[in-house]
Amino acid sequence: MSVDHDWSELPPELLDTIVNKLINLRDYLRFRAVCSNWRSSTPATPKYLPCQFPWLMLPKNRSNRRGFFNLLDNKLHFLNLPEASNRRRRCGSSHGWLIIVDESPSIFIINPLTKVTFNLPPLSQLPNVVNFDFYSVGREFTIQSPDGEVYTRNLKEMRDLFIKKVVLSNSPSRDPNFIAVVILNETGELAYCKNGENSWKFIDEARFFAEDVIYFDGLFNAVHKLGSIAVCDVSGDSPRVSFIETPRQIGGDIQYLVKTNDELLLVTRCLELDTDAAYHQLDVVYKTVEFRVFRLVLEGPRWEKVDSLGEKMLFLGENSSLALLASDFPRCEGNRIYFTDDYCEANYDGVNGNHDLGYYNLEDGRIEALSCYPRNSHSMLRWPPPIWFTPNPC
Structure with missing residues (x-):
């Protein structure tokens, strides 16, 4: 004989145990949407969710809706955001x-x-x-x-x-x-x-x-x-x-600082002219060809070269630089640097810039396109270039 269970009547202490094990914002929102009892037992703004995987905020369109691309599920989310209008x-x-x-x-x-x-x-x-x-x-x-x-x-x-x-x-x-x-x-x-x-x-x-x-x-x-x-x-x-x-001159074209655990990392980004770009008639077309990573050693002090990030993933661009562990997210690999185009010399008008984004594999030096933007897809990008945004409901 089957027994019907009224999930809305679960005791508060059990609901609290369940919700404290949720680490994904989407799962948390779905949990609160089950019923009024579950919703009332949990705050609208969770206090203990870990840092979420960044979304890519896409360039403007003519409406007040802004697109945010989630690389984890390859889905585009839209938010009504007139505050970020044209x-x-x-x-x-x-x-x-x-x-x-x-x-x-x-x-x-x-x-x-x-x-x-x-x-x-x-x-x-x-x-x-x-x-x-x-x-x-x-x-x-x-x-x-x-x-x-x-x-x-x-x-x-x-x-x-x-x-x-x-x-x-x-x-x-x-x-x-x-x-x-x-x-x-x-x-x-x-x-x-x-x-x-x-x-x-x-x-x-x-x-x-x-x-x-x-x-x-x-x-x-x-x-x-x-x-x-x-x-x-x-x-x-x-x-x-x-x-x-520090005695070492780092070089490169763009520098970023990233905090990870108790370390401070310096990442330098190297650009070169992109002679194979689809829009070859442009005066300035560039592409990222390499990243180099260093950790600050206070004894000295000096920058020490880092050959591997291990499980770490770095997110660089116009955002505050961010480091996350790949093991905290499904289908993610470490030792990668995800980057957007923040080269200020060229990205103002959306003609010469904005196309240079992807991820860099520190192990073999390969650069791969993001699934939402094929490499050098100039026609798909407008000013301002995409930016990493970490969804934070509190």
């Missing part, structure tokens, strides 16, 4: 939040899943902006360079070109005292603000050409083109900066 530009992805510059010219961060937003100081409050004329044609900014030269930029140029990347110290929903650090594209200077502040401040002692910045062990670490590191403590009233000078 008149706005995103300049970073950090801890599951997007950083957006709009036409006003405000800067804000948004969680695409929850739609929670936080405002950051606007472009006009960057310390090297000496004047902003909102009512002029093009809304003109007056900028002062580090050597004292004064020049102007219109709003579109400021929105699309002035900021290279914004990195957060933590998810704003987890830490209301989060700090944001911005890399300025033209000079590589670093500026920061704490949540709730009205203006950006330069990290004066670290005013060199920063290639990337990452929050590591409670401090912001910025890397110079040649591999030296500025370690920035901006938690107090005034920034404190120390430097790690």
Whole structure:
């Protein structure tokens, strides 16, 4: 004789045991959708889900819907996201939040899943902006360079070109005292603000050409083109900066910092002209040909070459660099570097850039296309280029 079971009547302690074993956001959402009892027994925003596999946020279309491609299941997910419309530009992805510059010219961060937003100081409050004329044609900014030269930029140029990347110290929903650090594209200077502040401040002692910045062990670490590191403590009233000078000149065209376990990795990306590109008539067409990985050894200090990442997968681009373990996800392999196109010299207009993305196998040096974008599929990409986004419901 069969016995009917009412799954909605499972005791709360058993539901709690089950939900604490879920590691995938999709499974968590499906669990809450079973019935009202299961939904009421679990919070809408889970507190203990591990870091999720990144989605690839695709270029804009004419609507308010934005596409996010999940490499794990080869599926495209759409989110209604007018906050990232055509008149706005995103300049970073950090801890599951997007950083957006709009036409006003405000800067804000948004969680695409929850739609929670936080405002950051606007472009006009960057310390090297000496004047902003909102009512002029093009809304003109007056900028002062580090050597004292004064020049102007219109709003579109400021929105699309002035900021290279914004990195957060933590998810704003987890830490209301989060700090944001911005890399300025033209000079590589670093500026920061704490949540709730009205203006950006330069990290004066670290005013060199920063290639990337990452929050590591409670401090912001910025890397110079040649591999030296500025370690920035901006938690107090005034920034404190120390430097790690390394004898090895790393080389390469683009540098990234990645935190993994208790180590700091430096990844350098090498580009070359792509003479076989489908759009051979373009003036600048490039492709990634190699990645080199180094770990920071404080004794010395020095950068030590890493020949294998083991189970680690790295995700690089305009996002805050991320390292994950392949064993935490189905059908994934380690020792790979997943990359998007963030070559600032060419990716502004969407004609010369945006096509250079894929994954690099550190074992044999092969570069493979992502399933959503065949290699050199220029016609499929528009500005801005895709960016890695880590879904975070809290």
